[in-house]
Amino acid sequence: MIFACQARSGGVIFGHMNNDGKLRCGVVGVGYLGQHHARIYAELESTELVGIYDNNRERAIEIASKYEGCKVFDSIAELGAACDAVSVVVPTDRHTEVALPLLEQGCDLLIEKPICTSVEDAELIVKKAREKNLVVQVGHIEHFNPVMEFMESRVDNPRFITADRLAPFNPRGTEVGVVLDLMIHDIGVVLKLANSHVSKIEAVGVNVLSKSEDIANARIQFENKCVANLNVSRVSLKKLREIRIFQKGTYMSLDYMNQKGHVIRIKDATEIIPEEVPIERHEPLKTELASFADCVVNKKSPKVDAKLGLSALEVALEITRQIRAQMAEENAV
Numbered sequence: 001m002i003f004a005c006q007a008r009s010g011g012v013i014f015g016h017m018n019n020d021g022k023l024r025c026g027v028v029g030v031g032y033l034g035q036h037h038a039r040i041y042a043e044l045e046s047t048e049l050v051g052i053y054d055n056n057r058e059r060a061i062e063i064a065s066k067y068e069g070c071k072v073f074d075s076i077a078e079l080g081a082a083c084d085a086v087s088v089v090v091p092t093d094r095h096t097e098v099a100l101p102l103l104e105q106g107c108d109l110l111i112e113k114p115i116c117t118s119v120e121d122a123e124l125i126v127k128k129a130r131e132k133n134l135v136v137q138v139g140h141i142e143h144f145n146p147v148m149e150f151m152e153s154r155v156d157n158p159r160f161i162t163a164d165r166l167a168p169f170n171p172r173g174t175e176v177g178v179v180l181d182l183m184i185h186d187i188g189v190v191l192k193l194a195n196s197h198v199s200k201i202e203a204v205g206v207n208v209l210s211k212s213e214d215i216a217n218a219r220i221q222f223e224n225k226c227v228a229n230l231n232v233s234r235v236s237l238k239k240l241r242e243i244r245i246f247q248k249g250t251y252m253s254l255d256y257m258n259q260k261g262h263v264i265r266i267k268d269a270t271e272i273i274p275e276e277v278p279i280e281r282h283e284p285l286k287t288e289l290a291s292f293a294d295c296v297v298n299k300k301s302p303k304v305d306a307k308l309g310l311s312a313l314e315v316a317l318e319i320t321r322q323i324r325a326q327m328a329e330e331n332a333v
Helices: 009-015 034-043 057-064 076-082 092-104 119-132 146-154 178-194 284-298 306-332
Strands: 023-028 047-053 085-088 108-112 136-139 160-166 198-206 215-222 227-233 240-247 250-255 260-267 271-276
Touching: 023 034, 023 076, 023 284, 034 047, 034 057, 034 085, 034 284, 047 057, 047 076, 076 092, 085 092, 085 284, 092 108, 092 119, 108 284, 119 136, 119 306, 136 284, 136 306, 146 178, 146 240, 146 250, 146 260, 160 178, 178 198, 178 215, 178 227, 178 240, 178 306, 198 306, 215 306
Parallel strands: 023 047, 023 085, 085 108, 108 136, 160 227
Antiparallel strands: 160 240, 198 215, 215 227, 240 250, 250 260, 260 271
């Protein structure tokens, strides 16, 4: 399942750019998140928002009207024919049916997380991208949060990681459980930080407002003895996205949402030295899309490529499997 961006033959990438040298981009799905993909493509100096497609044509017209030159397309195929790169921001269970035809047309893709609802579908996307020598980046946005940038520079051989992610209930996204909806963010992060194979997973969860799990906890053990404890809920009165990391001589407490945190270092086992984290704030989604455009133009491997997207999906599906088995057993009693 390893995927790396490869150079295209015949200058295909540059052939799709507009007369100003900008990458021609489109968005499929302009709901809550997709509208921001459209906004950012219109704002970035390196990209041009060519057009959008959405099943809700009135919504598509509303969003397109905000940006000069942005067209509403009647089909995904027509959008793909006009674009070099496309963001796929539709419900997860539609990722495969949208992504595969766009790849066939030669479009590089940013697919929102998770990459798919099944490993089999994800592998179809990876295979098609390989065949066409196209970029597929998965939208694990926390990897572009300045908090993550700080962690990548300071985390070395973590021993214990705990992450908490809470969100108010929203019917959007309930086509999947909270693990694929929210926990997938933290799974991707801990896989990157632990930098080791998973050796054991234990998970529990309950459904409260939807048919699938709305609250979940997972304990992930790695071969290098690192342990991650992940808690998520989409039944909360407040939003929370925090992570704490413990490694030899250091404790880090970081807040993704407010882009701040602190580090506590222990000196000579006697002195505790606290320090605020020097984080330069920015909009993670804007950084993510700029990075995607750069990968397309310069034929580079994405920071969150299909390999990491697939690994996170595999862990998420095992957590989901355990929770669903537990729920089925409880319902049978």
